Amino acid sequence: MKLLLCYFSIFLVFLTASASVKAQNTPAPIKLVQIILTANHPDWNYKLNEEAIIKISVLKYGSPVKNVEIEYQYGPEQLNPEKKGTLKLANGIGEINIGTTNTPGFRQLKVQTNIDGYIYKNEINVGFAPFEIKPTVNLPKDFYAFWEKAKAENKKIPMDAVITHKPELSTATVDVYLVRLQNYKLGQYFYGYLSKPKDDKKHPVLFNPPGAGVKKIVPITAYAEKGFISFTTEIHGVSPEINDTDFENMREKLKDYWAIDLDNKDNYYYKKVYLDGVRAIDFLTSLPEFDQKNVVVTGGSQGGALTIVAAGIDKRVNYIASFYPALSDNTGYLNNRSAGWPFMFSDKHQNNTPEKIKTMEYYDVVNFARKTTVPGFYSTGYNDNTCSPTSTLSAFNSVTASKEIVITPISGHWRFGETDDTSIKWLQEKCGIE
Known part of the structure; x- marks a missing residue:
């Protein structure tokens, strides 16, 4: 018993010392x-x-x-x-x-x-x-026909929605649900967290696509607190409840997912991803709490790209707020100027084959921006080395619909809270949320 108490005392000393060292070495918020x-x-x-x-x-x-x-x-x-x-x-x-x-x-x-x-x-x-700034990417003559055919084929796949209430993730004012949707192929799914205000009223719906990478999504209740029914998704079929070992294996397998089947426009990885956005809107507009008129999309980086894609591919979308969209004007490096993430045609990746360049024309965000007809809020920073301002402005300048942009030149691949607040207020006003 004395030995046990001795070990326990040593353990407490260790914890106290560790906490003390950690407190004494808090990272500086500024540089010396x-x-x-x-x-x-x-x-x-x-x-x-x-x-x-x-x-x-x-x-x-x-x-x-x-x-x-x-x-x-x-x-x-x-x-x-x-x-x-x-x-x-x-x-x-x-x-x-x-x-x-x-x-x-x-x-x-x-x-x-x-x-x-x-x-x-x-x-x-x-x-x-x-x-x-003008884009460098070409617009295929059959761009619109290609995506209309893809949507028609995808519509045949049943949604097969599985909706699970998550009280442990919910708040006093917002109910959270884990949702699984079938899409693109039978037996293929993607996941999202649905957040709904607890007021039994009709609301605009908001689709929130993810940034780049393979990661577990977390629920976002902030949009619901602002009056939207929101749906935050992932794109790889990764359940947020997957065990760590399987998750790490999947992340390793998909580390360069943006390059999978880049030489085939019918099988390219992002075809399924772009159609996931259509399916997400299918789901949101099927909800009984949907106000039957307002569908908005917002996201940043890859999420900013998928925001513009949604507007260009799905006429149910009414308003968008896109931050520093990735996948924009990907052929920039082939024309002696910068391009945005994932830098697919830079010297680093050596992807500049005719087949891959042609495939990307069907997926470049600039070409969806050219097809966007709804009012949009956009934002970027000039110090962004992930989604370069040249690439994001190539997309923005291609939009002929009503648009406004907030540029905070000092920001990199991130945004200020003030800009975020401005975008939400803009969406609320457009949707008539007081």
Whole structure:
């Protein structure tokens, strides 16, 4: 008994020490040294052939670092730099002229410095006539016919919905359900969490497709709290209740899912994914609580792409809010400019065969943007290296329907809460939610 108490005491000391160490080593919310890059145009936008001047401030404790040397490089966004060099900042502040361009697009400056053995970095992307950027991807003549045929064939597959109430995931105001839907082929399913307000009223429905990757979805009740019946899905047939071993095996198998059957437009992986969106809307509009008039879609990155796809492929959609859509203007790298995730035709992947390029024309988000006829809210940042602003604006500029965009140039592949709130309020107003 004494030995047991001794071990227990040692265990408590260990836990206390671990908690103490953890508390003492909380990660700093800011960097010790900051490199601040400031464009000489506050909106980071320039005219063609206008030179962009970037102010550089290297700060420690918020004050300029004297006699600091920086390394820099600049050139077209995400392409090989036009110039590299070093610059000594006597008072920690200086500027670099990163040049200009005579074609719409972006230029990028990357800066780093070594202080006391630590490397600090920052970068900035500025736009030149960004709303004049045109896509590089071709629109197949049979694009519309291809997707109409795909939808007609998919409609023959029974939805076979399995809906399971999840009281442990529900809140005082929102009921959460795990949903399994059959789609694309008999015996093939995908999953989503349905969130419904607990008020027995009719509501607009909201489809929330996922970002990229293979991961377990979690319920999102925020949209229901704002007056929507929302459906947050995954795309791979991964139940959120799958055991960890099977999940890891599936994730390894699908790590490059975006490339599966890229040389065959009829079997390409994203065909099933895009049709999942149609099936999700089938499900939402079948619910008795649906208000019978308002169908909205919103998402970011891959979810932003699937948002635009849904609007282009399904005329039941009324309004969309798309953030930095992936899969946009994928042929950019074949035309000496950046493209967005998954960078399929960059030098890294070596996918630029005629068959793969042709297949992608049927799946590029730009071509769905060209077919979008509903009002849309869009948003992106200029420092996004995952879904480049060149690629996302290629999609945005291709939309001829009513549209508005919020650009927060400083943001990367993320968005500010203020922008998120603006998008939700926009959707609420469009749907008549007070």
